[in-house]
Amino acid sequence: MPILGIIASSLPAAAGDFESIATVTVGSGGAANVEFTSIPGTYTHLQIRLISSNTGANNQSSTLIFNSDTGSNYSYHRLYGTGSGTGADAAANASGILVAVETNTSSTFGASIIDVLDYKNTDKYKTVRSLTGWENNSDGRLFFLSGNWRSTSAITSIKITPQTNNFAQYSHFALYGCKSA
């Protein structure tokens, strides 16, 4: 079952330039995806900080899309380390950006920090960067990523979906907004 992020409207507005917008914690039974909707346009940049685990398979990636756009409007590059070697991959005209990676090891979660720059700007395409990885004491993966969404639309929703299976219970997604002067 997909889970929608709950805007933190019940909390007092945070002081400062880095504010919590919404948080999702996956419950028992897992989640097919996590989505933040109705993202306010009151910030300059967004950051998503997450831990995620996959219900069925090791070494999986998760895909991000904006504004429910499932078209071939995304591209990305990844630089990675496997613990024994390095590599890079890329995709053009993709239907999403691979922003996070997961293991399925019990109680063990990948971690990702995703920055979405100038998300509400309507004059240019949108650029994403991510640092993501997982470790399970037997193996590990570490990725640098940059991605692009070929749209000038302001971003109002973000959906993250595992390529296979579901996000496991206790996967945790937190969306933040960063203001500028």
Place this chain on the structure above:
Amino acid sequence: MAITYEPISTTTLSSAAATVTFSSISGSYTDLVLVMSAFGSVSGADIRVQVNSDTASNYSLTRLVGYTTAFSNRASNATYWQITNSVGIGSSSSDPTADVIQFMNYSNTTTNKTILVRHNQPQSSLMETAAQVGLYRSTSAITSITFSLSSGNYSSGSTFTLYGIKAA
């Protein structure tokens, strides 16, 4: 009003120290961010990180490193996270390390703990940059973080700042 991203504690060494520890860390945040700018008394000594005073073999780490070439390596069943790689810590105030360690969901008691590290180290004419993912195989909340070196001390002028990030 609540503050989302705030400093918890800062240590600026006024004299050499073998270890630097942040203890009694509040569980009121979601993530911790540790920013470190340090140098040591022994050039090339490795930076080691432990949590909760746990010296057992509960740590593992995968690294992606840029040195004179790019490579990746990892450590299993380690007794600490070693965040230096090809070159250890510098021994001069001209060569401070620049490290940022993200302790993700550090205060929950249902999952093992994962960290993300960005490590940068000048060492004379060489420079190392790395990204790392680490695992601490414990569901205990992290309440303390200790930095040590494989030899020598952290030098006076080294700084360690701990931040907390709250989620909605």
